[in-house]
Amino acid sequence: MHHVIIGAGPAGVVAAEHIRRLDADAKISIIGDEPEPPYSRMAIPYFLIKQIDEKGTHLRKGADHFAGLGIDLVQDRVATVDAAGKQLSLAGGGSVAFDRLLIATGSSPATPPVPGVESQGVYNCWTLEDARNIVSLCQPGNRVVLMGAGFIGCIILEALASSGVDLTVVEMENRMVPRMMNEASGGLIKAWCEHKGVRVHTSTKVEAIEASGGALNVVLSNAETAGADMVISATGVRSNIGFLEGSGIDTDHGILVDTHLETSQPGIYAAGDVCQGKDFSTGEYSVQAIQPTAADHGRIAASNMAGMSQVHQGSVNMNVLDTMGLISSSFGMWMGVDGGESTELNDPGGFKYLNLQFADDLLVGASSLGLTDNVGVLRGLIQSRTRLGEWKDRLIQDPTRIMEAYLARTQAVGFNAYVV
Amino acid sequence: MLRALKLEPEKCTGCLQCEMACSYENEGVFNPSKSRIKVFMFHDTGRFAPYTCTQCDEAWCMHACPVEAIVVNETTGAKEVLEDTCVGCKVCTIACPFGTVNYNSASGKVVKCDLCGGDPWCAKACPTGAITYVDGDHTGLDRMRAWAQRSQPVEASFNTPASKDVSSYQRA
Ligand SMILES: Cc1cc2nc3c(=O)[nH]c(=O)nc-3n(C[C@H](O)[C@H](O)[C@H](O)COP(=O)(O)OP(=O)(O)OC[C@H]3O[C@@H](n4cnc5c(N)ncnc54)[C@H](O)[C@@H]3O)c2cc1C
Numbered sequence: 096m097h098h099v100i101i102g103a104g105p106a107g108v109v110a111a112e113h114i115r116r117l118d119a120d121a122k123i124s125i126i127g128d129e130p131e132p133p134y135s136r137m138a139i140p141y142f143l144i145k146q147i148d149e150k151g152t153h154l155r156k157g158a159d160h161f162a163g164l165g166i167d168l169v170q171d172r173v174a175t176v177d178a179a180g181k182q183l184s185l186a187g188g189g190s191v192a193f194d195r196l197l198i199a200t201g202s203s204p205a206t207p208p209v210p211g212v213e214s215q216g217v218y219n220c221w222t223l224e225d226a227r228n229i230v231s232l233c234q235p236g237n238r239v240v241l242m243g244a245g246f247i248g249c250i251i252l253e254a255l256a257s258s259g260v261d262l263t264v265v266e267m268e269n270r271m272v273p274r275m276m277n278e279a280s281g282g283l284i285k286a287w288c289e290h291k292g293v294r295v296h297t298s299t300k301v302e303a304i305e306a307s308g309g310a311l312n313v314v315l316s317n318a319e320t321a322g323a324d325m326v327i328s329a330t331g332v333r334s335n336i337g338f339l340e341g342s343g344i345d346t347d348h349g350i351l352v353d354t355h356l357e358t359s360q361p362g363i364y365a366a367g368d369v370c371q372g373k374d375f376s377t378g379e380y381s382v383q384a385i386q387p388t389a390a391d392h393g394r395i396a397a398s399n400m401a402g403m404s405q406v407h408q409g410s411v412n413m414n415v416l417d418t419m420g421l422i423s424s425s426f427g428m429w430m431g432v433d434g435g436e437s438t439e440l441n442d443p444g445g446f447k448y449l450n451l452q453f454a455d456d457l458l459v460g461a462s463s464l465g466l467t468d469n470v471g472v473l474r475g476l477i478q479s480r481t482r483l484g485e486w487k488d489r490l491i492q493d494p495t496r497i498m499e500a501y502l503a504r505t506q507a508v509g510f511n512a513y514v515v
Numbered sequence: 516m517l518r519a520l521k522l523e524p525e526k527c528t529g530c531l532q533c534e535m536a537c538s539y540e541n542e543g544v545f546n547p548s549k550s551r552i553k554v555f556m557f558h559d560t561g562r563f564a565p566y567t568c569t570q571c572d573e574a575w576c577m578h579a580c581p582v583e584a585i586v587v588n589e590t591t592g593a594k595e596v597l598e599d600t601c602v603g604c605k606v607c608t609i610a611c612p613f614g615t616v617n618y619n620s621a622s623g624k625v626v627k628c629d630l631c632g633g634d635p636w637c638a639k640a641c642p643t644g645a646i647t648y649v650d651g652d653h654t655g656l657d658r659m660r661a662w663a664q665r666s667q668p669v670e671a672s673f674n675t676p677a678s679k680d681v682s683s684y685q686r687a
Binding site for chain 2: 105109135136137138140141146147151152153154155156386387390391394413414415417420422424426467468469470471472473474475478479497498499501502503506
């Protein structure tokens, strides 16, 4: 049995290791096109601030980790997939036959429809190679414009600001991280960044990027123009599905899968940023493009590939973000549901915010700012669909009592195990 | 047989000896705010619940880690944070559905219970047997694992332990 995995990111690596755990004899190959050992994009912000070196970004640290597990790493780009013939063709020439295939090709930065976006000096911050370029250009005093204050934009913001560059952030929506935070908390993140000396334009579009004598002029929709030595584009991501055209593997935003993460072609699975998998909260299929989901997908796809049937119940969409020291997180239906109830603690002066969203007496979503203790229990309460009973009203009174609510509703608390 | 912490809230009096012992053993100071085990207080009813990592098999924290900074201690079964490798990205703090991995802004790393290498100080310090270190089978871990498989709403009372074994821990 030859298991072939395309993509050496977290989804692919977790899957390969899990297949090995379940099947000591199978042949396992990972084909990845980046000229690096398997690494984690998530570690890039820490590489940018020189907290870690390149090795610190590697997914696995042992020098012979993959060889030791009998996992072949092949550096090449898969050009086409022949689903019926169970063959891949490689950009470097040659082909690879597979019995089971996992497509874990991740996603790539979207190119915004802005004139001049292809100019020299405009970078993405997506790969280790991008990060190397950015490090070399982030010299104190250089002017940098960050296009997009979404999740990725905000997560690299601190690295950029702390390198001493003169930073301007431009976001189209009316607040920062609009897909993770509401107006109150997204607004607080903006206030925080401005307080730290970063210029932030929200509700502002980049109209054009013009080259001018070795530097760039970034023309904004608010009639201002920002001079820049470097522009970083962080305006969203798209699943890497282009090479599947004509393969018979059905795609939408990402690769369409069933609850076993199997694609429309038997024996071919998908995982991670390229996979349009089930969302736990909505029950619908969407591309989440987050690390925990990539790991979930990787393990479940691997089980199914190795013949141990496992159903994907859906992943909870969640994020945690550190924007220049202000930590925010969001879970599930943080924006609420029709007919649901919500509660909010808002302390703008203290940069603290907590919002809980309920449907009936279930927690279905949450977002927080400036609160880090026990935040994971928000995921636990959502995913375990724990009935809150009278604790719902207590949480509406004081949303910070989440851990007590969880314990009271799942553990035997109280003398003689009477549930509180 | 791996051993595990068994937590019995109904025996807890809220004395916080466990938090003192944990913070002293792991951080070198008597400071409950630095403890990895926490006693949650239900002020309205005067009840208490000690809680910390159950070293669950799923190890969501470990699988979500992007840089292999959480590893299994083969002797104790504990999932341990490698401080030198942790980059402080906090993804484990949201991945853990029990809320027992926390970010420490002073160190810029995450912290969680590591069973003190197989001799947990919270259990040694607990004067009432609310925290004991016992054979893994006794802790109801299976029940905790079961929640992940559930997809239908279940009354929380189903989650309470059915029966309890008498603590087998002997104070030194
Ligand atoms: C700067 C940054 C910070 C981030 N921070 C967070 C965070 O804090 N939390 C979070 O949840 N997520 C974060 N993410 C997102 C997270 O990194 C992704 O969700 C994760 O990498 C997805 O893993 P994956 O294995 O699906 O894809 P990837 O990691 O993208 O790996 C896919 C691999 O497949 C390769 N590939 C693509 N096509 C082919 C082909 N045809 N042939 C061969 N190889 C191919 C790609 O080059 C790539 O190496 C961050 C991303 C970035 C860039």
